[in-house]
Amino acid sequence: MMSSSELRVPETVGPESDAGLRPDRAAGFKWRRIAYLMHVSRALDALEEELCAQGEIAYQFSARGHDLLQVMLGDLLTHPHDGVAAYYRSRPLLLSLGAPIKEVLRSVAAKGGGYSNGRDIGVVFNRPGNGGPTALPMAGGVGSQYSPAVGWAQALRYRRVVRNEERYAGAIAVAAGGDGSVAASGFWAGIVAASTLELPVLFVIEDNGYGISVPSHFQTPNGEIGDNLAAFSGLRILKGDGADPAALADILREGVSSVREGRGPCLLHLKTPRLQGHSYQDKQAYRAPEDLAQASRRDPLPRLRDHLTPGVFSRDVWDGVEEEAKAAVRDAWREVQALPAPDPGGVGAHVFSGPDPQACGGQRAEGTTPGQTEASALSDGPRINLADAIRRTLDAELRLNTRLVVFGQDVGVKGGVHGVTRGLREAHGAERVFDTSLSEESIVGRAIGMALCGLVPAPEIQFRKYAEPAMEQIADCGSMRWRTNNRFAAPMVLRIPVGAARTGDPWHSQTKEAEFVRMHGWLVAAPSNAADAAGLLRTALRGDDPVVFLEHRALLDAASARRPYPGDDYGLAFGRAATLSSGDDLTLVTWGGMVAPCLRAAAASSHGVEVIDLRTLWPWDRETVLASVRRTRRCLVVHEDSLAAGIGAELAAVVAEEAFLDLDAPAARLGMADIPPPHAPALLGAALPSAETIGAEIERLARF
Numbered sequence: 001m002m003s004s005s006e007l008r009v010p011e012t013v014g015p016e017s018d019a020g021l022r023p024d025r026a027a028g029f030k031w032r033r034i035a036y037l038m039h040v041s042r043a044l045d046a047l048e049e050e051l052c053a054q055g056e057i058a059y060q061f062s063a064r065g066h067d068l069l070q071v072m073l074g075d076l077l078t079h080p081h082d083g084v085a086a087y088y089r090s091r092p093l094l095l096s097l098g099a100p101i102k103e104v105l106r107s108v109a110a111k112g113g114g115y116s117n118g119r120d121i122g123v124v125f126n127r128p129g130n131g132g133p134t135a136l137p138m139a140g141g142v143g144s145q146y147s148p149a150v151g152w153a154q155a156l157r158y159r160r161v162v163r164n165e166e167r168y169a170g171a172i173a174v175a176a177g178g179d180g181s182v183a184a185s186g187f188w189a190g191i192v193a194a195s196t197l198e199l200p201v202l203f204v205i206e207d208n209g210y211g212i213s214v215p216s217h218f219q220t221p222n223g224e225i226g227d228n229l230a231a232f233s234g235l236r237i238l239k240g241d242g243a244d245p246a247a248l249a250d251i252l253r254e255g256v257s258s259v260r261e262g263r264g265p266c267l268l269h270l271k272t273p274r275l276q277g278h279s280y281q282d283k284q285a286y287r288a289p290e291d292l293a294q295a296s297r298r299d300p301l302p303r304l305r306d307h308l309t310p311g312v313f314s315r316d317v318w319d320g321v322e323e324e325a326k327a328a329v330r331d332a333w334r335e336v337q338a339l340p341a342p343d344p345g346g347v348g349a350h351v352f353s354g355p356d357p358q359a360c361g362g363q364r365a366e367g368t369t370p371g372q373t374e375a376s377a378l379s380d381g382p383r384i385n386l387a388d389a390i391r392r393t394l395d396a397e398l399r400l401n402t403r404l405v406v407f408g409q410d411v412g413v414k415g416g417v418h419g420v421t422r423g424l425r426e427a428h429g430a431e432r433v434f435d436t437s438l439s440e441e442s443i444v445g446r447a448i449g450m451a452l453c454g455l456v457p458a459p460e461i462q463f464r465k466y467a468e469p470a471m472e473q474i475a476d477c478g479s480m481r482w483r484t485n486n487r488f489a490a491p492m493v494l495r496i497p498v499g500a501a502r503t504g505d506p507w508h509s510q511t512k513e514a515e516f517v518r519m520h521g522w523l524v525a526a527p528s529n530a531a532d533a534a535g536l537l538r539t540a541l542r543g544d545d546p547v548v549f550l551e552h553r554a555l556l557d558a559a560s561a562r563r564p565y566p567g568d569d570y571g572l573a574f575g576r577a578a579t580l581s582s583g584d585d586l587t588l589v590t591w592g593g594m595v596a597p598c599l600r601a602a603a604a605s606s607h608g609v610e611v612i613d614l615r616t617l618w619p620w621d622r623e624t625v626l627a628s629v630r631r632t633r634r635c636l637v638v639h640e641d642s643l644a645a646g647i648g649a650e651l652a653a654v655v656a657e658e659a660f661l662d663l664d665a666p667a668a669r670l671g672m673a674d675i676p677p678p679h680a681p682a683l684l685g686a687a688l689p690s691a692e693t694i695g696a697e698i699e700r701l702a703r704f
């Protein structure tokens with residue numbers, strides 16, 4: 001958690017004295033502070049270059065050239081609910097938002113504590129708002145910052161309009177990126193969502209002409225993203241010199257106030273010189289000498305000096321500010337050098353939520369506790385199918401929790417392509433159950449921003465295969481708590497239909513659960529019946545971790561999955577398997593769509609087969625599985641996903657490691673052949689495990 005002293009902006013150069021200046025000079029900016037932070041930023045860059053050369057730190061991404069626009073922008077981000085999603089070259093902006101120099105260096109030097117406790121790359125930051133603007137956790141992926149910023153903006157509007165939280169009025173989201181990032185899918189997803197929904201987002205493109213060595217005309221025609229977006233209705237565009245203090249004063253003020261006043265999103269295309277290589281290691285051999293010379297002529301630091309002296313303060317004051325900044329960086333580095341390295345024993349902490357809530361994100365961070373969900377199931381409820389169970393649970397939780405929002409492609413008016421959200425929009429309104437643009441990156445990325453702003457997002461992806469464009473956001477969401485050392489978390493419930501129904505094909509029938517288990521920080525549910533689905537979904541929606549909720553398409557209306565509705569209070573804990581049949585000869589572990597064929601195979605077998613439905617794949621119930629295997633001495637894992645590196649491989653490995661001496665046969669697996677799901681029923685039948693092939697494998701293992 002941050003101490004209150006960390007929240008104060010460093011006012012080391014005395015009170016403001018801009019009164020009486022020419023308006024273009026004063027222009028509402030805290031010029032002394034800007035000058036100070038420019039010098040701090042330059043001193044940090046210089047120090048890092050030394051440290052890189054000595055091999056004391058691994059990375060440096062110089063902000064020289066980008067620094068002025070960032071410290072001036074930060075000066076205008078004063079609303080306590082402003083949210084800033086930036087990138088690895090954004091340190092001056094972070095300093096301007098109040099990040100202490102010592103904390104910055106601590107992160108760079110990979111010391112214990114600080115932004116990430118030595119876990120992330122050291123040049124990306126995060127900063128919980130605590131009464132000031134929030135810096136959303138940055139990530140390494142170029143373009144990944146835009147959708148979370150748009151989600152933050154959407155949540156700002158939601159909190160004000162739906163929850164009547166007036167304190168969110170006037171707050172904005174800022175997304176900053178380089179000219180390379182405008183080619184990324186996240187950028188386009190962000191521009192489309194912000195423009196179509198008229199959201200308060202300020203896009204700041206810091207165009208230094210290169211993405212590492214690739215010139216900006218490879219990223220957008222002529223390198224002119226502002227011109228190319230001119231036809232976008234609903235998006236205001238301002239262009240200018242990102243190294244000229246006077247021009248910046250006008251453009252930044254205009255852009256920020258236009259978004260704050262509710263005039264929709266605005267994009268600033270600011271040309272900046274890149275005064276160093278992309279990173280310390282990059283010696284820029286690809287740039288012509290004249291290009292380099294021209295860049296250094298555009299250096300914003302001397303231009304700021306000429307802009308401010310002698311009109312705002314004397315040259316002596318300017319020089320004094322520079323010395324003060326250099327001394328502050330030197331002192332901070334001396335302190336940071338003495339700090340200990342992170343404790344290796346703690347490297348596994350904060351993958352999932354624990355007793356200490358995160359400072360920012362999810363409902364718990366604001367002091368609310370997720371509801372208890374341990375009530376027992378009602379057995380006299382109406383018998384419903386799995387789709388109804390999900391719909392009823394969403395409906396009940398939407399009634400209970402006004403922070404919950406349900407969205408995705410066709411989720412609103414149509415009620416979902418699988419019909420699962422049918423009627424929810426009519427019941428809860430278009431602000432709470434809504435459609436999105438056709439971008440999975442945007443669906444999950446926006447959910448991250450919403451969760452960080454305190455909402456409980458429950459996005460839907462139409463089919464498992466179509467989660468692939470969202471994988472970058474899914475991975476960043478999962479690692480967030482860990483890499484920010486429990487400062488931030490973005491709990492959400494990501495509903496994804498999986499599996500083959502009547503037919504298969506490579507796009508609509510994948511299960512691919514193992515990918516989510518390997519995405520650190522996600523819980524994974526794979527219910528096989530309506531009661532389990534209701535209980536797991538409720539626990540997920542009241543929890544504090546991101547959850548992938550896998551809904552098997554063939555089970556949505558299957559007779560085998562129908563159960564009495566367990567009631568509006570019923571919750572099921574993750575990591576507790578259900579033993580569906582008992583037996584002494586073999587343990588059959590399965591979940592989701594394979595439960596029914598496994599039960600059929602067990603019933604038809606002459607051997608005593610204990611069928612265990614895992615219900616959740618992360619965590620999975622090791623105790624129940626191992627206790628059963630130690631008794632039956634045989635284990636077969638059956639899943640619909642393909643075999644290689646699947647969850648069956650993980651389970652079989654654990655059984656082999658933990659229960660080797662108890663086994664009378666090798667731990668075995670059955671799954672889809674290592675091919676995509678085929679379309680023709682004859683081919684699908686041959687590729688998937690069936691009651692017959694499962695029965696044959698039971699027989700083989702029993703006789704082993």
Ligand SMILES: Cc1ncc(C[n+]2csc(CCOP(=O)(O)OP(=O)(O)O)c2C)c(N)n1
Nearest residue numbers: 089140141142178179180181208210211212
């Ligand atoms: C998705 C992704 N692809 C590739 C990279 C490797 N990479 C890091 S920075 C960078 C160039 C980005 O250039 P730009 O957006 O113009 O920002 P600048 O570094 O110039 O400020 C690349 C390709 C990455 N981080 N993320």
